[in-house]
Structure formats: structure tokens, C-alpha cells
Amino acid sequence: MTKRERLMDQYEDAAFALVMDELASWEGEEYLKLNRRLKDDPAAAVPESARRRAQRTVGRAFRKARTASAAKRFCGAVNRAAVVFLVLAVVFAAALTASAGFRASAYRFVMRAFDDHYEYSFESGGEDGEAKPYTAFHLGWLPEGYLFCQGVRGPVSYSEVYQNVDGEALSVTLVSLGSFGVAAIDAEGAVLRRETVKGYEVTVLFYKDYIQAVIPLPESRQMLHLLASSPELPYEALIKIIENMTLT
Amino acid sequence: MAFPLQPFFRPSGDREFILSLYNEYARLMYFTARRYTAKADLQNDIVQESLLRLIRNTSTLRGLDPPALSTYIVTTVKNVSIDTLRKEKRIREHTVELDDESVRELASPEPAPDELMAALEDRGRLTAALASLPEDERLLLEQKYFLGSSDRELARFFRCKPGSIRMKLTRARRHMLRILREDRGDESDDEA
Numbered sequence: 001m002t003k004r005e006r007l008m009d010q011y012e013d014a015a016f017a018l019v020m021d022e023l024a025s026w027e028g029e030e031y032l033k034l035n036r037r038l039k040d041d042p043a044a045a046v047p048e049s050a051r052r053r054a055q056r057t058v059g060r061a062f063r064k065a066r067t068a069s070a071a072k073r074f075c076g077a078v079n080r081a082a083v084v085f086l087v088l089a090v091v092f093a094a095a096l097t098a099s100a101g102f103r104a105s106a107y108r109f110v111m112r113a114f115d116d117h118y119e120y121s122f123e124s125g126g127e128d129g130e131a132k133p134y135t136a137f138h139l140g141w142l143p144e145g146y147l148f149c150q151g152v153r154g155p156v157s158y159s160e161v162y163q164n165v166d167g168e169a170l171s172v173t174l175v176s177l178g179s180f181g182v183a184a185i186d187a188e189g190a191v192l193r194r195e196t197v198k199g200y201e202v203t204v205l206f207y208k209d210y211i212q213a214v215i216p217l218p219e220s221r222q223m224l225h226l227l228a229s230s231p232e233l234p235y236e237a238l239i240k241i242i243e244n245m246t247l248t
Numbered sequence: 249m250a251f252p253l254q255p256f257f258r259p260s261g262d263r264e265f266i267l268s269l270y271n272e273y274a275r276l277m278y279f280t281a282r283r284y285t286a287k288a289d290l291q292n293d294i295v296q297e298s299l300l301r302l303i304r305n306t307s308t309l310r311g312l313d314p315p316a317l318s319t320y321i322v323t324t325v326k327n328v329s330i331d332t333l334r335k336e337k338r339i340r341e342h343t344v345e346l347d348d349e350s351v352r353e354l355a356s357p358e359p360a361p362d363e364l365m366a367a368l369e370d371r372g373r374l375t376a377a378l379a380s381l382p383e384d385e386r387l388l389l390e391q392k393y394f395l396g397s398s399d400r401e402l403a404r405f406f407r408c409k410p411g412s413i414r415m416k417l418t419r420a421r422r423h424m425l426r427i428l429r430e431d432r433g434d435e436s437d438d439e440a
Contacts, residue, residue, distance in 0.1 A: 009414075009418060011361060012361050012418070012421050012422075013417075013421075015361035015364050015365060016361070016364065016389070016393060016421050017393055018365070018368075019364050019365070019367070019368060019374065020389065020390075020392075020393030020394065021316075021393070022368060022371075022374075023374055023375065023378060024315070024316045024319040024320075024393070024394050025313070025315045025316055025319075026315075026371050026374075026375065027315075027319050027322075027375070028314065028315025028316050028317065028318045028319040029315045031276060031315070031318035031319060031321075031322050032314060032315060032318050034276060034279070035272075035273060035275065035276040035318060038275035038276055038279055039275060041275075044275045044278070044279065045275070046274045046275060046278055050274075050278075050292055050295070051270075051274070053292065053296065054270050054274070054295065054296065054299055055267065057296050057299055057300065058263060058266050058267055058270070058299060058303065059263070061299075061300055061303045062262065062263045062266075062303070
């Protein structure tokens, strides 16, 4: 197509767009008159079953769109939150994984409370031992409706995100703190609850808009972090998730 | 060190908007579908699929005034009807093949769109010109300009390559322009 032909084509297209816009209005006025006549015509009534089907179709379509949109946004948000969390761990961490000849002492998990955050780390003490870090986890139980959304592996962590049809999400992260790593968790507005699950000390932090849980793994100098987007997730459900988790 | 978690979906009136559209135009949608098939189950399928297409274009629909909105809805139902019947193999597929003759046609001097703008003053002439086009050309112009369909969507509907849809559009537009000019020519003869 030559330049002139292209310009002519654009001119035609614009002219038609204007004219067809007018035509749409004119035809639309006729359709509106027809619609008014049909609304007054009992023979044109739409069966109740068809109306109910239409409501279900619309409801399903919007739920699907909302879930897809929420999944994209939450996965992004959790990734951002997880990255913030991971960055804090990475900034303070030094030796992360066991290497040939490396011997680690038995470590105890320490939690320090500050005005606006808690810090978690491992301090050495006791007999020497070899750190064998876990590399993955499997969730043997999830609340109904939660499906796997995505997995993210970083230099010192592995995360999985799950979501249900209502857009509520759950992330689980395995973090390697090593000998010198320190993880920080927001304390502002948090209400703490502690429990022992399968020999591990679990700290659950309840916030206005979400829930976090921290489970130290002293044998490997790692910790598990859970983040639930819904503050309504039952405490028992959170504990059950942890109870049915296996580490590999 | 906060972990902000925002609401993940905006509170939306889109669902209520679409439901109110359905309540307002359901009878018109079924009326349109009935023009293509007498089978109630197919009419239902057509209206449901039309609803899904309208949902995908909610933001466009919200910007239309009632006349343009009703044209958009009716045109959507017409398209879905044709698509549905094609799947049911009840009608022949609409195809327009570009042959050498068509290419020669396009190459010849054509009436300028000024003709079109002049015809804006006569609603009846424009409406009649559009209605007298072959069905596939009329559908093509309606989908392009009433629904704002993309070249890719048009190519899918008309079962042709995306590259050739521009040529088909040009052909349809110029056909309509010729009809308007011929119509004006007839009027001039009458006046003489």
C-alpha cells in the first residue's frame, strides 16, 4: 500500500466510524422502542428458568474473573511480602548451607522482641552437629477450597502460595537462616499465641488484616513462615496445616 | 517492616450492572435470537453466550448511551446467533474470497467518503444503504464499527486470515459508498 492509499484508508475508516456511530444511535432508538413494546407484551416474557440460568452465568463469570484477578494480585503481593521477608533474612545471613567439611554446633532458636518487630535467629550452644537443611515441604492438609497458586525458590528460601475461590490466600515459606541469619517480623498490632506442634514451638501472630505463624527448625537452622491473607482463618485450621506438613 | 496486604479485588458494581442490563434487555435479546432459530434451547444458549461477551466488554458498555447500548447488545446477539448456528451447521459459512476481479475493483477510482458525510443528513438513506449490502459485508461493518471488534476478532468470525480483513473492510465500505452515490444519482435524475 502506498502512503497515499494508506492515508485514504485512514480517512475512510474515520469517516465510517463517525457515520456508523450515528447509525448505531438511530438504530438504537428503534431497538429501544421495540424493547418497550416487548416489555408490555406478555407473550415476550422470558421464562423464570432462563432468568435464573442467566443469573448463575453472570455470577459464575464474575467469580471466575475475581479469582483470576485476585490470584494475580495476591501472588504478586505475597511475592513482594515474601521478598521483603527474604531480604531481611538475606541481609543478616552469612553461612547458609552446609558445605564439605563444615561442622555446625547445635543451635537454639532465639526470639527477641522490639518495639515494632520481633527478631528470630539461631544461637550456637551444646554439642557439635551437622546442619542438614530441608529443601522442600509438602502440605498434607489444607482448608477446603485452597488450591496451589505458585512456587518461588530463592537463594535462601522456598515459598508456595495457595488460594481459594474467594481470593483468600495462604503462603508457606521455608527460610534458611544459617549461623548468622536474622529474620524480622512486624509486631505492630500483633497478638501472640504460642503452641507446641509435633515438638516444634509455633508462634502465631494475629493482625487486623492477616495472620502469620513462625516455626523454628533448630536441627537445620531454618524456619517456616506462614502468612494467611484472611484474619478469619480459624486457629485450628492453621495448626492443622502445620501438623500435617512434612519436610524433605 | 510491615507486610501490607491490600484488598485484592476492587468492590465492583459490574456484576449488578450486567444483571440490570439483562433485566432491561432480556426480551429484546431473546427476540433477536428468535430471528435466527426457533429452538428454545438454542435461543437460551445464544443469550447466555451473549451475556458472557457483554461481561467481557463491561467497561465499553458503561460508556454507551441507551440507544448505542441497545445496538451493541442486539449486534452481539446477532453475532453469537450466527456463530452458534455455524456450530450447529444450520447455515452455510460466510466467506468472501478475494479474487483477481475483487483486487481490480479495489484498484479503480472510488467515491470519496465525503459522500458518506453528506448522507449523514438523511438517516433513511444511510440506513437503507447499510441494509442493502450483502449480509456478510453488513455484518462486517456492524462488528467493526458497532462493536469495535479488532481485526483478529473479525478474521476469526469471517474465517479468513487477519491480513485480508483490512481488504474486506475496504471493499465493504466502498460498496456502501457506491450505493449512496448511485442512490444520489437516481435522485438527481428524478429532479431533472
